[in-house]
Amino acid sequence: MGVRITPRSKSFPDWYQDVCQAGDLAENSPVRGCMVIKPHGFALWENIRDPLDRMIKETGHVNAYFPIFIPLSFLSKEAEHVEGFAAETALVTHYRLKAVKEDGKTKMIVDPDSELEEPLVVRPTSETIIGHMYAKWIQSHRDLPVLINQWANIVRWEMRTRLFLRTTEFLWQEGHTCHATADEAQAETMQMLGVYERLCREYLAVPVRVGLKSPLETFPGADATYAVEGLMQDGKALQMGTSHNLGQNFAKAFEIQFQDTDGERKLVWTTSWGLSTRTVGAVVMAHGDDDGLVLPPRIAPLQVVIVPIFRKEEERAAVLAEAGPLFEQLNEAGVRVRLDDRTQMKPGAKFFEWEKKGVPVRLELGPRDVESRQAMLVRRDDKSKTPEPLEGLAAKMPALLVEIQDAMLTRATRFRDEHTHEANSWEEFQELLDDPGGFISAHWDGTRETEAEIKAKTKATIRVIPTSEEAQPGACVLTGKPSERRVLFGRAY
Amino acid sequence: MGVRITPRSKSFPDWYQDVCQAGDLAENSPVRGCMVIKPHGFALWENIRDPLDRMIKETGHVNAYFPIFIPLSFLSKEAEHVEGFAAETALVTHYRLKAVKEDGKTKMIVDPDSELEEPLVVRPTSETIIGHMYAKWIQSHRDLPVLINQWANIVRWEMRTRLFLRTTEFLWQEGHTCHATADEAQAETMQMLGVYERLCREYLAVPVRVGLKSPLETFPGADATYAVEGLMQDGKALQMGTSHNLGQNFAKAFEIQFQDTDGERKLVWTTSWGLSTRTVGAVVMAHGDDDGLVLPPRIAPLQVVIVPIFRKEEERAAVLAEAGPLFEQLNEAGVRVRLDDRTQMKPGAKFFEWEKKGVPVRLELGPRDVESRQAMLVRRDDKSKTPEPLEGLAAKMPALLVEIQDAMLTRATRFRDEHTHEANSWEEFQELLDDPGGFISAHWDGTRETEAEIKAKTKATIRVIPTSEEAQPGACVLTGKPSERRVLFGRAY
Secondary structure (H helix, E strand, O other), X not given: XXXXXXXXXXXXXXXXXXXXXXXXXXXXXXXXXXXXXXXXXXXXXXXXXXXXXXXXXXXXOEEOEOOOEEEXXXXXXXXXXXXXXXXXXXXXXXXXXXXXXXXXXXXXXXXXXXXXXXXXEEOOOOHHHHHHHHHHHOOEHHHOOEEEEEEEXXXXXXXXXXXXXXXXXXXXXXXXXXXXXXXXHHHHHHHHHHHXXXXXXXXXXXXXXXXXXXXXXXXXXXXXXXXXXXXXXXXXXXEEEEEEXXXXXXXXXXXXXXXXXXXXXXXXXXXXXXXXXXXXXXXXXXXXXXOEOOOOOOOOOOOEEEEEOOOOHHHHHHHHHHHHHHHHHHHHOOOOEEEOOOOOOOHHHHHHHHHHOOOOEEEEEOHHHHHXXXXXXXEOOOOOXXXXXXXXXXXXXXXXXXXXXXXXXXXXXXXXXXXXXXXXXXXXXXXXXXXXXXXXXXXXXXXXXXXXXXXXXXXXXXXXXXXXXXXXXXXXXXXXXXXXXXXXXXXXX | OOOOOOOOOOOHXXXXXXXXXXXOOEEEOOOOOOEEEOHHHHHHHHHHHHHHHHHHHHOOOEEOXXXXXXXXXXXXXXXXXXXXXXXHOOEEEEOOEEEEEEOOEEEEEEOHXXXXXXXXXXXXXXXXXXXXXXXXXOOEHHHOOEEEXXXXXXXXXXXXXXXXXXXXXXXXXXXXXXXXXXXXXXXXXXXHHHHHHHHHHHHOOOOOEEEEOOHHHOOOOOOEEEEEEEEOOOOOEEEEEEEEEOOOHHHHHHOOEEEOOOOOEEEOEEEXXXXXXXXXXXXXXXXXXXXXXXXXXXXXXXXXXXXEOOOOHHHHHHHHHHHHHHHHHHHHOOOXXXXXXXXXXXXXXXXXXXXXXXXXXXXXXXXXXXXXXXXXEEEOOOOOEEEEEOOOHHHHHHHHHHHHHHHHHHHHHHHHHHXXXXXXXXXXXXXXXXXXXXXXXXXXXXXXXXXXXXXXXXXXXXXXEXXXXXXXXXXXXXXXXXXXOEEEEEOEO
């Protein structure tokens, strides 16, 4: 009867793997490090992608598409950038196969005569190829700003992979913008960080910590990286989206220049920002329970499932006579609903399946329910069971789905707040990190060396330097040296 | 002042290239054979993609995502299939870069120690990797049918490329389905062919010829390929979508089996069907004129543009006082509209730009128009100019856009019908093919040899074997041998 889900308390990583499989989200493919996103998982991604696409367009951006291949020389133009990705690049070196005879059999091999003069890198991100095009497109201040986004697949050769969280291929959007001034680029960087924060909160029901990344965690080639960080139920942080102020680094490398209003030629200021299928993993780990997925209604592919219950044929007819119209009413009310009228499957097995798939509301409808003109409403998030009158049920559903969405955000926010602690000594820092985990707000002396030492000692990294809160000086939790402000540490995915 | 568009009469290929560039649809990238789809071109693709995605879902399919890489051994499992793609495969052979010193400089090269044990093919189509997964997913007749679609990028190493029509990388959807019976697979194949026909007719305003492909043009690995073929203004045909009945070929190669109701293990029957960014090229070539793009309103990224005309500041205020509300009314009426209030650009230059971009309706609004409470309405498709009262203009616009859409389909249908001729002798065949070109309906003896000979002599191929019309026997136009029915020949892209 399908997958047994390991309890979270026993092994969170095993639980995660089991829930992804039991919920039919994704599975590993025969291609090392690449996953297959199954229909239920892809529908969930579509429901994250579509509102984000709307928000990206509402903030004045347009979509475009750039090549998946990047000439090696392009990637190498920005020194920090290529260094950051050198160890994980898939390289296309040949373009043809050739049939050879081996033991009397025909076999296909790479045709050695088809070697490329210059190897092509399968994009690990697109700053370089897009920068090259922007240099051609931008001449004057009138061409600015350039506000382009791309939905694409990305390849980073990962040695240790985990479904959605770290895979060799993943799907994302990457925005790439050019501006006339440093201030505009910074405003854009912060605007898109805000869009990610809103997407996570309003759609994924994941409250995120927002802020600047430390030197160790900055994107290769960026002046500054900002991130939204969610907290998972095992107390580990997950970076859910990043927004980079690239300064003039790529503008220099690719000579992206414009003639300004004063007649002078100047380098543009660029940004980039991305959010990926990793967010699907965040939804799993932020909300799931030991019975499987728990999906926020706004992004759940299916919001309500109606399960008719009957034994005899006449019961079946009576129950379906009610279930059909209920389905129609919910459908008309704009609810994503399914009437699960599969035969040859018992109601219990159906309950179990939809629970694992995280459907927010289940409506059970049996002969007695029909007699008393009601349905049993089971909420996936809190497991409450309430008999509800059939009359008016469909009309009430949209509000109930909002209520569930809000409850999930409230619960996740409480969890995050209960797992955010201040540490004022090195001992306290280590203790809190082990139990209860979560975000540790602590002072840091601002050096890359201290950050690296803390990481080496504890596996914790600086998740964000909160920019919204006021700075309070103090002493570094490791070195005791002066610190300008507290930062948020955590172990992370 | 931008791109000069070569007249169609002078050189149709140059015209095509110029229109794509002037209309800001796409351009060549520095990566051989790969194009950059610019925002206007991508918005057009989104307006083709989105209704197709809806139709695919309405016919019961769900989306999923499979890896971009295919192990070479997988591609090789179906002999015809690998042979069909062997000459055009991008091959990933290494996964890491390495820094080396050369003349005192650091240079990045492919790390020879990172060679893959088995090369990976960048997907030229996904039957093989998906077939492998289906074999794992399908056990019983209860698991059937499997109705999955994927939106993805595809790579086929092309030596001679042309924007949208033939590029090394392109975007498409590929449906892959499994069925319990041959009849069901055939019904699915025809259903999706019908979806493509409808998309072309209702959205792209391109009437297509529908039918079976001849042996020479059948997909490598298919039992039967069906296609929708549009006719371009130069008299050449363009294959706009294909639907394949794959029989049990991939089921055999990947052992996709199910236990049937009778308890026996059987091979499934599979189909695949795809439509790509090539359709953007079809829209350009079916409708464009010597002034640039002419876009069907249903898929035009922008349907109406309002161009205010003024010289003095007080004129500007008066004109914008009318243009603003007009914009709002059109927007509220659900029209994709832009008010082009750019300063530093003369109205004539704006007219020119929006003409090149194919916007269906331009509304010119000057001081005199404002006085007489009207706007000049210029249709892109027939270039008619009509003064229209401002009162009620927005409300009338949706109907006018439908009228334009219909007129474009009517015009394209007339062109196609005027360029479809019967040839009853080899001489007539050759004459008609040269002038006026188009589809030649002629008898063919049904052999691959004759088809190949006709292709070698004339460059014409069998575009489709019409399946909807009744068969009328006759004599082959080349060999005089018996023929079961007329087929449609044409030169093609």
